[in-house]
Amino acid sequence: MPSPVWPAWAVCHLPADSAIIPVEVLPWLRLSAAELAEELAQRTSHRTGDLFARGLADHQIVRASCSPLVVDVTVPPEGYASQRRLNYGTDAAANGIETLVMAPACRTLTPAEQTVLLDRYYHPHQAWFAARVALKVAAHGRCLVVNALSFAPSDTAFAVDERLSPLPDIRLGAHGDHTPRRLLETFEAALLGHAWRVQLAPAHPAAMVPRLQEGMDRRVHCLSIELNRGLYWDSVMGRPSGAYEDFRDRFAAALGAAFSRLD
Numbered sequence: 155m156p157s158p159v160w161p162a163w164a165v166c167h168l169p170a171d172s173a174i175i176p177v178e179v180l181p182w183l184r185l186s187a188a189e190l191a192e193e194l195a196q197r198t199s200h201r202t203g204d205l206f207a208r209g210l211a212d213h214q215i216v217r218a219s220c221s222p223l224v225v226d227v228t229v230p231p232e233g234y235a236s237q238r239r240l241n242y243g244t245d246a247a248a249n250g251i252e253t254l255v256m257a258p259a260c261r262t263l264t265p266a267e268q269t270v271l272l273d274r275y276y277h278p279h280q281a282w283f284a285a286r287v288a289l290k291v292a293a294h295g296r297c298l299v300v301n302a303l304s305f306a307p308s309d310t311a312f313a314v315d316e317r318l319s320p321l322p323d324i325r326l327g328a329h330g331d332h333t334p335r336r337l338l339e340t341f342e343a344a345l346l347g348h349a350w351r352v353q354l355a356p357a358h359p360a361a362m363v364p365r366l367q368e369g370m371d372r373r374v375h376c377l378s379i380e381l382n383r384g385l386y387w388d389s390v391m392g393r394p395s396g397a398y399e400d401f402r403d404r405f406a407a408a409l410g411a412a413f414s415r416l417d
Contacts, residue, residue, distance in 0.1 A: 327358025
């Protein structure tokens with residue numbers, strides 16, 4: 155059971171592997187227990203911690219503390235992260251992000267309630283993220299942020315080209331200022347070497363660096379890697395499929411190959 159060998163100057167960012175709904179949010183929800191479970195099943199990046207960061211030291215991992223249904227740490231607080239994730243539907247299109255078309259998940263939040271959530275779950279995450287990255291830059295003169303996510307086989311969010319069918323096995327996202335072409339090509343080649351279908355997504359929201367360093371420190375590089383959960387997850391049973399261990403080992407080998415080719 156090999157584990158990918160990460161460079162000492164890299165950080166694994168896990169923005170969506172938590173299914174935690176904070177207690178203070180529960181009274182606001184309009185979803186039944188079954189509907190909430192279905193939403194969490196769709197929106198959680200299941201097992202990305204194990205697939206990407208198994209055996210990785212704590213100082214190289216940054217993990218969101220609650221579900222992206224509550225606070226999406228991949229987007230600016232003045233936009234979609236201002237808790238429209240809890241409202242779905244009509245407001246989503248204006249923010250350029252698709253969501254499930256359904257009745258609002260919760261009552262409308264007041265500005266004060268939005269601020270509370272951002273202050274408890276968004277801003278502390280960004281501060282911790284920035285601190286971890288800054289330590290790597292100070293110690294090694296650079297930092298690579300790998301944003302680790304997954305998507306459901308039925309998901310159409312962030313589609314680069316609606317004509318692409320079927321969905322890719324793996325989607326690689328780039329940031330215009332922090333993803334050198336060679337970095338993207340290195341990971342693409344390593345993944346294609348395992349015969350996976352790879353889609354490149356320019357200017358992907360999940361290809362992020364901490365907001366404090368975005369556009370400011372070019373020593374910080376990043377990319378996002380989104381895995382198609384159909385490769386390893388049984389969505390009916392809500393658990394890893396029989397293909398999980400083989401996929402985990404192959405993916406670890408691909409990550410290790412990509413890391414080994416970086417200077």
